[in-house]
Amino acid sequence: MFSISFMQRAFIGCFLLSITYGLYGMFIIPRKIGFMADGISHASLLGIAVGLSIGINPLMPALILAAFLGFLLAYSADSHRVTSDGLIGIFLSGGMSGAIIIMAFMPGYKPDLFSYLFGNLLSIQNVDIYALIAFTVFSIIGFMLQWRALVISTIHLDLSKVINLPTTQSKYFLFIGMSIGLILGVKLLGVILISALLITPVMTANQIATSFKGTFITTQLIGVFASFVGIALSYSLDLPPGPTIALLLVAIFVLSLLQSKLSS
Amino acid sequence: MLTTDLKLNSDHVNIVECHDVSLTRNTNEVLCEASCCIPRNSLTFIVGENGTGKSSLALTILGLLPGSDGLICLHSQSSREPVLGYVPQSIDFPKQFKLTVSEYLQYSAEVKSSEIEATLERVDFPLNHIASQITQLSGGQVQKLLLAAELYRKPDVLFLDEPLANVDDSSEKHIIDVILEIRNQGVTIAIITHDWNMVSNYADHVICLNKNFACTSTSACFCKNSLSKVNIKNIQKVTPDPEHMHDGFCYIENI
Numbered sequence: 001m002f003s004i005s006f007m008q009r010a011f012i013g014c015f016l017l018s019i020t021y022g023l024y025g026m027f028i029i030p031r032k033i034g035f036m037a038d039g040i041s042h043a044s045l046l047g048i049a050v051g052l053s054i055g056i057n058p059l060m061p062a063l064i065l066a067a068f069l070g071f072l073l074a075y076s077a078d079s080h081r082v083t084s085d086g087l088i089g090i091f092l093s094g095g096m097s098g099a100i101i102i103m104a105f106m107p108g109y110k111p112d113l114f115s116y117l118f119g120n121l122l123s124i125q126n127v128d129i130y131a132l133i134a135f136t137v138f139s140i141i142g143f144m145l146q147w148r149a150l151v152i153s154t155i156h157l158d159l160s161k162v163i164n165l166p167t168t169q170s171k172y173f174l175f176i177g178m179s180i181g182l183i184l185g186v187k188l189l190g191v192i193l194i195s196a197l198l199i200t201p202v203m204t205a206n207q208i209a210t211s212f213k214g215t216f217i218t219t220q221l222i223g224v225f226a227s228f229v230g231i232a233l234s235y236s237l238d239l240p241p242g243p244t245i246a247l248l249l250v251a252i253f254v255l256s257l258l259q260s261k262l263s264s
Numbered sequence: 265m266l267t268t269d270l271k272l273n274s275d276h277v278n279i280v281e282c283h284d285v286s287l288t289r290n291t292n293e294v295l296c297e298a299s300c301c302i303p304r305n306s307l308t309f310i311v312g313e314n315g316t317g318k319s320s321l322a323l324t325i326l327g328l329l330p331g332s333d334g335l336i337c338l339h340s341q342s343s344r345e346p347v348l349g350y351v352p353q354s355i356d357f358p359k360q361f362k363l364t365v366s367e368y369l370q371y372s373a374e375v376k377s378s379e380i381e382a383t384l385e386r387v388d389f390p391l392n393h394i395a396s397q398i399t400q401l402s403g404g405q406v407q408k409l410l411l412a413a414e415l416y417r418k419p420d421v422l423f424l425d426e427p428l429a430n431v432d433d434s435s436e437k438h439i440i441d442v443i444l445e446i447r448n449q450g451v452t453i454a455i456i457t458h459d460w461n462m463v464s465n466y467a468d469h470v471i472c473l474n475k476n477f478a479c480t481s482t483s484a485c486f487c488k489n490s491l492s493k494v495n496i497k498n499i500q501k502v503t504p505d506p507e508h509m510h511d512g513f514c515y516i517e518n519i
Contacts, residue, residue, distance in 0.1 A: 030358030151371045162350040212363045
C-alpha cells in the first residue's frame with residue numbers, strides 16, 4: 001500500500017489536510033459556524049459543474065466561487081441584516097441547485113462527478129500535492145501571525161478591538177482561507193463529507209482535552225490518525241475515502257463522548 | 265462625524281473629555297450632544313436607567329461605536345497615546361476553547377509565564393485556580409481575571425461595564441475593594457452601572473444619563489422617571505445650569 005504512488009499522494013494529502021483543517025476548525029466551531037464548511041463545499045459543486053461542462057479543471061471555478069463566498073460570509077459576519085447561518089443556507093441550496101441543473105444538461109454518465117462528491121484515491125496528482133503544500137505553508141504562517149487576534153476575537157469581539165488586534169484581517173483570513181482549503185481537499189475527500197475532517201476532530205478533542213493547548217494538539221492527532229486509517233481502509237476495502245474517513249471520525253467522537261461521560 | 269483629538273504631554277485635570285457627542289444606532293438616537301469629563305485618577309461612575317446610553321457612551325469613547333457627531337479629547341501625560349482598558353459586562357467564553365486562567369492571560373495581555381502569579385495576586389485571585397478552565401470559575405473569579413488581564417496592559421483609563429452584574433453578594437465587597445485599590449494605584453476608572461448605592465458610597469465623580477433628569481437645586485437632584493425617584497445629595501457642582509429643567513445629561517461632581 002505504501003509503495004504505490006497514488007497511495008503515497010493520498011497519505012501526504014490527508015496529512016496536510018488534517019493539519020490545516022485542524023487549525024481552521026479550532027476557530028470555526030467555537031464561533032458556531034461549522035455549518036459554513038458544509039455550505040461552502042456544497043455550493044462549490046456549482047463551480048465544479050461549470051468546469052466539467054466547459055471542459056476546464058473544475059477546481060478552478062470552484063476555488064474562485066469558494067473564495068468569493070468566504071469573502072461574503074466574512075463581510076456579513078457582523079451584519080445585523082443578514083445572519084451567517086441564513087446566508088450559508090442560501091449558498092448551499094443555490095449552489096447545489098445550480099450544479100444539478102447544469103449537470104442535467106450534460107449528456108451521458110458522469111464518473112468525474114461521483115469522484116468529486118465522495119472523493120477518489122486515484123484522483124490526486126502531484127500538482128494537487130504541491131497546491132496543498134503551498135496552502136499548508138500559507139495557513140501555518142497566517143495562523144502564527146493571526147493566532148492571538150483569532151483567539152481573543154472569538155472570545156469577545158469588542159475586547160479584541162480595544163486591545164488593537166487585527167480583528168478584521170484575521171476574520172477574512174479565517175473565512176477565505178477555510179473556503180479555499182475545503183476546495184483543495186475535495187478531490188480526496190469529496191464535497192459531501194469534507195466538512196467532517198474540519199468539524200469532528202475539534203469536537204472530539206473537546207471531550208478529551210483540559211486546556212486550549214491540549215485541544216489544539218489533540219485535534220491535530222485525531223485528524224491525522226482518522227484520515228490515515230480511513231485512507232488505508234478505503235484502499236483495502238475498495239470504499240470511497242470521504243465516507244470512510246467521516247464514519248471513522250464519527251466513531252472516534254462517539255467513543256470520546258462515552259469516555260467523557262463515564263469519567264465524569 | 266465624531267472626531268477624536270489626542271493631546272500628548274498634557275497635565276490636564278481630565279483624561280477624557282466629551283464635547284457634544286451624539287450617537288445614532290438603527291435610526292434611534294442613543295446619545296444627544298453629551299458633554300462630560302472623566303477626571304484623571306478618579307473613580308467616575310456613568311449611571312442612569314436602562315437604555316439611557318451608558319454603555320454606548322463608554323463604547324464610543326473606546327472607539328467601538330461610531331459616533332455621529334461631536335469631539336472626544338484624550339489627554340495623555342506622556343508622549344504616547346493613552347491606553348484604554350475595557351472589561352465587558354459579561355464574556356461568554358467558548359466551551360470548545362477549554363481556556364485555562366493562565367492561557368487567557370497569555371493571549372489577552374501577553375503576560376509572561378513568570379509573571380502570571382504576580383498578575384493574579386494584584387487582584388487577589390486564588391492562585392490554586394491558575395490551571396483551571398475559565399468556564400469552571402465563579403462570576404467573581406472571572407471578573408478578577410478580566411481585571412488582572414486589563415491591568416497588566418497598564419491602562420491609563422479602565423472602563424468597567426457593570427462589574428458586579430455576575431458577582432454573588434458575598435464577593436461584591438471583595439471586587440469593590442480590588443477596584444478601589446486599583447484606583448489608589450493611579451489608574452483612572454470609569455464604571456458603568458445602574459447601581460445607585462455603589463455610586464453614593466464610592467464615587468469621586470458621576471456622569472448621570474437620564475432622559476427624564478431634572479435638577480431642582482444644587483443641593484439635590486432628582487432623577488425622575490415613571491419607575492423610580494432617586495435623590496443625589498451633597499452635590500457641589502452640576503453642569504449645565506440646575507435651575508432649568510432639561511432632558512439629557514448632567515455631570516455631577518464630588519458627591
